[in-house]
Amino acid sequence: MPNKPATCPLCGEPRQPQFKPFCSRGCRDRDLLAWFGEGYRVPADQPPDGTADDDRFDEG
Template identity: 75%
Template sequence: MPSNVAKKAGKCPLCGQPRDEVYKPFCSRGCRDRDLLSWFGESYRVPAHQAPDGTADVDRYDED
């Protein structure tokens, strides 16, 4: 039985405009590309776990 509830349209995470299914979750190619450039420019960062001595987890495994 089909639902009468309309699908809630998502909004672009950058500008808030209604998203386009082609560029989902963004509204346009411009917002999609701007987000990608933010990743390339290191505006977004994924937190890394570091030891008190300042080395990353990967660095400690290389020591043999």
């Protein structure tokens, strides 16, 4: 792996070891909030196939 500079994934500034992988507490909190936001707003789980139980002709 090339030794590229470790930067904050949010703003691109050099990350700090105490906040890694972020550069500051602000970026770390922002990422945490983003995670919580996405967790609470998960989309409705739809079946990968379009097979609904009201449309099955398998048995019969």
